[in-house]
Amino acid sequence: MDNPNSFLALPKLEVLIDRTPLIVTPDTSIVDAIALMSQTQGSSCVLIVREANLIGIFTERDALKAVASQIDLRMAIAQVMTSSLITQVLEREQTIFTVLSTLQQHKISHLPILNETGNLIGLVTPTRLLQAIAIADVPEATIQECSAELSHLNAQIKQEIKKHRQTESEIADFIENAVVPLHWVAEDSTIIWANQAELDLLGYTKEEYIGQPIAKFHVDSEILSDILQRLATHQPVKGYEARLRCKDGSIRHALIDSNTFWKDGKFIHTRCFTRDISERKQAEESLRESEQKFRAIFDGTFQFIGLLTTEGIVIEANLTALNSIGAKRSEIIGRPFWETPWWTHSPQLQEQLKKGIIRAAAGELVRFEAEHFLVDGTSIFVDFSLKPVFDEAGKVVMLIPEGRDISERQAALRERKQAEIVFKKTLKSLEFQKSALDRAAIVAITDRYGVITYVNEQFCQISQYSKEELLGKTHRIINSGYHPLEFFQNLWTTIASGQVWQGEIKNRAKDGSFYWVATTIVPFLDDRGIPFQYLAIRFDISNLKQAEQKIGEQAALLDVSSDGIMVRDLENRIQFWNKGAEKIYGWRATEAIGKNVTTLLYRETLPEVEEALKTVRDRGEWQGELHKVTKTGKQVIVESRWTLVRDEANNPKAILIVDTDITEKQLLEKQFLRAQRLESLGTLASGIAHDMNNILTPILAITQLLPLKMPHLDDRTQRLLEMLGENAKRGSDLVKQILFFARGADGQRILIQVGHILAEVASVARQTFPKSINLVLNFPTSNLWMVAADATQLHQVLMNLVINARDAMPDGGTLNIAAENVIVDENYAQLHIDARVGAYVVVTISDTGIGISPENLERIFEPFFTTKELGQGTGLGLSTVLGIVKSHQGFINVYSEVNRGTCFKIYLPARESIDRLQSAENLERFTGKGELILVVDDEVSVREITKASLETYNYRAMTASDGAEAIALYEQHQSEIAVVLLDLMMPSLDSATIINVLQKINSQVKIIAMSGLVSNGEVAKASSKGVCEFLAKPFTIQELLQALLRIKSKLD
Known part of the structure; x- marks a missing residue:
């Protein structure tokens, strides 16, 4: 094209620049960049910009290379971007063909356009240039002139478009099947798309996952809320840790990377990249636990341990080491080891440590002993070492300083040296002692297995074996067979543990005779505390054992006696105590021997005992009655005979005491004397009653005659006569009560049922006694045996007893009335002087009142004895009761305890036929x-x-x-x-x-x-x-x- 002016009709380059290309930061992940391109119509690259400066470009071709090379798509895009950029600075004279020429020359499909200062203006692509040419008003001749170039360029662009579409398809397929979990979230927080890796991670199908609120799958709502808030403010989310809920209920830990996609200022969706870190979290937890265990072991060990660099700088120190000097970890870490408080007390040790660190850094194990001062000012000796740590290449990378407290070992060494000095000094002394011991004792030495290695002459003499016969043998050679196997097992257990054993052993001599030895076996211990030989020292006690046997035989004879036999020394200590003494006093011999006899058998020091001691010392013997106490505190009465025992020099040595228990005998005698006393009182009462009747008879007669002789007496005189007559009758009744006591005055005796009388008495008591007294009845009214009795007298006995029971319970209580049939046998009859073998009806009246003291209990049946206040009783009630019961050939038993109550049992003989029937019962x-x-x-x-x-x-x-x-x-x-x-x-x-x-x-x-x-x-x-x-x-x-x-x- 020779005439560039022919293209003046084409649009200006400034118009063709895409001023809103896809731009990302250098730390954007590769997968996010690929997702951004796939979601943006017609985008085949992203520009990487840092602070408005273009630093790289990432095209579809780069994306395919990244996928094909299987690199980690989570890495930053800056690591794979094309950084050798071809750019074009925008100038006025530039035309479309200038840009096309640049694209063709460098064989590129994307040309970033910069301004004069190097800042990014936009992006030009062949597609956008062709579209501009197609719509431009360009003459046909002009187009024909550049047709060759345009045709070539058009073919090239079509080829690029085809590749672009193919790349888009491959990228879309890659994203869908990528191993990295991805999902898009709409503005209303619902999931609008997810790839298969995302679904596999959580275990859902597309139908179960897409369309659901994202919050349904997040465990921690506050974390999700924070993510959404940041995205809403255009802040990208990088590495945000979250917990996701799987379909099976399990929880997976993930890192969330997310950013938002906007188009024309409108939010389209949020792109989220999920990285499963569950295994990493588990590994982190395991690592944390391992670190805790290491720290527990590291800080918990009793030894001083730490880590140093090869230059001796402290990296770590355990708590044991830190606590020893009272330092914190922060005060030690990073300092030279020799400048820490462990070493600063000694410049010599500091120098030794520095040299040791140099040697350890060269690969040598360094070890020496050092004295260190603790925070409390005390010092310890430490076995210190420096151990080098090598890497895989054999290079020393750090040092382990370690210290072990050996203060006790050092002290032990010092003690041992001192002991050696003492041992040498005492060795000669022991030699002299051994010589003396050989002359007085039976001595043998064995090795640790019991093999005899030495015997003295005394051993040979008593065993009748020669040294040659004994050496090399064990002590089984003199075993008598007397002791059980357990005896020797205990012996060996004791000495093998390093303890001394003492005891008595019966051995057999060579001629078959036996001898006893008191034995002490001393183990000799080595440095480890293990016995290596034993020294046995014995003394012949055969004569002593024979004497003990004789004494034992004599003691056995004494034990046969029912009398209590004891020996007390002159300091009142018991030396001997036989079986009879055990039975009487309740103390076993092991409990009594060695005890003070006064504290053991007497409540207090008695004058009788003092008199007995004085008499036995003066005359050599004493005999009399003593009151002593048993182990249970019960008092017993003994007939005691004391004999003074003298030694060979005729000096007083001890007192032999023989006690005979006469408590039961005294009891029967007391009952007999009491019966005699009551009989005497009865005789006296009979005489008094007779005289009183003689006195009262004329008085009573006069009170009846005077009104007849003197009919005109005034009213006052008549009342006086009536009063006199009433008192005479009262006196007569009193005489009858005395006679009841004395001889159980005669009355009409018929066969009666005691239960009926008890029912009457109970009825009176229930109607008249205070409500605070609870009446308890326990008697049959028909099954009781019949008794021959005066019903009136029996009624008087029972009423007297229940009234006494009532008076004994001023604050209320329980009154028991019971009756039963009883057969009194010979055994029971022996316990009561008035009892006879046969059938009885026993009436029991008991209360829970104040009780009767022991001293008063002996006198309750005496006439005129009473504990009641003046005017409240005559003292004849119980004496009358006793007289009536005795007149019926019965007897009474009384039991009482202060503050617990009293029980009266009245035994009334049943009629003779019942007596014979019951006595004959088989x-x-x-x-x-x-x-x-x-x-x-x-x-x-x-x-x-x-x-x-x-x-x-x-x-x-x-x-x-x-x-x-x-x-x-x-x-x-x-x-x-x-x-x-x-x-x-x-x-x-x-x-x-x-x-x-x-x-x-x-x-x-x-x-x-x-x-x-x-x-x-x-x-x-x-x-x-x-x-x-x-x-x-x-x-x-x-x-x-x-x-x-x-x-x-x-x-x-």
């Missing part, structure tokens, strides 16, 4: 089959009689005098004991505690409770604790056997 059906019964009672007489009764009827029995002994016996024999017979009123341990402990030992334990003073409430309380049966004292053997039979029947 008790064989109650006979036992050898069952073992544990009898627990603090009363010796009750224990022994009950035991004898049980054994009579083919039961076995063992006894316990207190709760502690009962528990010990039951624990030892629980498999044999069938039933426990337990007194509810026990000293020391109360019955409730005993029952609880027995039930803990055996929850199925069978218990029969017994007591002489029990209310219904106490019976219920005992039953609630697991008591099977209850017996009211005194009980007959038949009642006991029946209770045992009922328990056996329940078990069967």
Whole structure:
């Protein structure tokens, strides 16, 4: 073309420039750039601009190369862009053909146009040039002139368009099937498109995913909200971490890259690129846990440890090291190791450390000992080392400083050196001692296996073996076979652990004779504390053992005696205590020997004891009665005989005491004396009654005669006579009461049913007694045996007792009235002086009142004795009761405890036919089959009689005098004991505690409770604790056997 002016009709180049090309920043990802081109009609490239300066171009051809090379499409576009740009600066004289020439010359399809300052104006492409030529008003001749060039250029452009369309198709297919998850989100936050990788990541189909709100798939709504807000303000999102919800409910961690696509100022959609980082998160969590474990081990070790650079700069230090100098990690990190407080106290150590770091940096393990000062001012010795750490190429990359506290080891070494000095000094002393020991003791040395390596002459003499026969052997050569295997196992366990063993051993000499030795075995320990040999030192104690055997035989003979035999030294310490003493006082020999006899057997120092001591020292012997206490605190009366024991020089050495328990004998004597006293009082009362009747008879007669002789007496005189007559009658009634006490005055005796009289008494009590008194009745009205009695007198007895019970409960309480049929057997009859074998009806009247003190209980039946206030009682009530009951051949038992109440039991003989019938009852059906019964009672007489009764009827029995002994016996024999017979009123341990402990030992334990003073409430309380049966004292053997039979029947 020779005439360029022929193209003046063509449009200006400025008009053909695309001034809104696709522009991205250098950090835009490749996949975002490809997506941008695919979503923009007619766009085949993007320009990369930084701060308005064009730095590169990314074309469809570049995109195809990136896909084909399988590079990570998440990398920044600046890494793959075409940076050798062909650009054109806009000038006035330039024409379309100038640009076409540039495109053809460089064989490019995109030409960025810049202004004079180098800033981007826009983009020119062949397609846009051809469109401009096609619509321009250019003469045909002009077109023909450049047809050759245009034809060639047109063909080239068509080829480029074809390639462009093909590239667009390939890019679209790539995006759809890309391995990178992608999705587009509309302005209303719904998903409008997603590729297969996105669907596979979350497990949804296109139908389930596209069209859904994006929030449905985000776990953290606040993160999604933040992403959407940033995109709305044209801010791109890079690497935003989110948690996505999969179809199966699982959660995946992802990084979100997102930007918005706008066209002509209008929001089109948001493009989102999802990177699955679930595995990375899991790896990060594992790494975090590993770091925690490393830090726990690193900081938790007792050793000092850290990390240094090869130049000796501190990288890390553990807490143990930091705490030792009271420093923080920030104060140490980055400093030269030798300038830290661990080393600054010693310039010499600092120099040694510097040299050590140089050697370690060269690959050498460095180790030396150093003294360091702690934050509290104390010092320790440390075994210090520097260990080099090598990389794969064998180069030292860091150093590990490590310190181990060896202060104890250093101290031990110093002590050992000191000990060696002491050992050398004492060695000579030991040689002298050995010589002396060889002369006095039996000595042997063995190795760690027990093989004899040395014996002295004393060993040979007593064993009758020569040294040659003993050396190289073990001590089995003198084993007598007397001791069990466990004895020697214990011996070896003790000495093998480095401890000294002491004991007595029976050995056998060569001739078969036996001898006893007191043995001490001392182990010798090596540096590790392990025995390497044993020294055995023995002394012959054969004579002593023979003496002990003789004493034991003599003690066995003493134990046969039922008397309590003891020996006390002159300082009151018990030296000997036989079985008889154990039975009387409850203390076992092991508990009594060595104790002070005064504190053990007396509540206080008695004048009688002091007198006995003085007498036995002066005369050599003493005999008399003493009151002592048992282990349970019960008082016993003993006939005591004391003999002074002298030594070989005839000096007083000890006192031999023989005690005979006469408590039961004294009790019977007391009952007898009391009966005699009451009989004497009865005789006196009879005489008084006789004289009083003689005095009252004329007085009463005169009061009746005077009104007849003197009919005109005034009213006042008549009232005086009436008053005199009434008092005479009262005196007469008093005389009758005295006679009731004295001889149980005669009355009409008929067969009566006691239950009916009890019902009448109960009715009166219920109507007249305060409401605060609860009346409890327990008697049949028809099944009780008949008794021959005066109904009026019996009514008087019962009313007297219930009124006394009422008066004993001023604040209210419970009054129990009961009756039952009882057979009194020989065993029970022995316990009461007035009891006879036979049938009885027993009436029980008990209260929960103030009770009667022991000193008053002995006097309640004496006439005129009363504890009531003046005018409230004559003191004849109970004496009259006793007289009436005795006149009916009955007897009374009384039980009382202060503040707990009183129980009266009136025994009335049943009629003779019933007596014979019941006495003849065959008790064989109650006979036992050898069952073992544990009898627990603090009363010796009750224990022994009950035991004898049980054994009579083919039961076995063992006894316990207190709760502690009962528990010990039951624990030892629980498999044999069938039933426990337990007194509810026990000293020391109360019955409730005993029952609880027995039930803990055996929850199925069978218990029969017994007591002489029990209310219904106490019976219920005992039953609630697991008591099977209850017996009211005194009980007959038949009642006991029946209770045992009922328990056996329940078990069967």
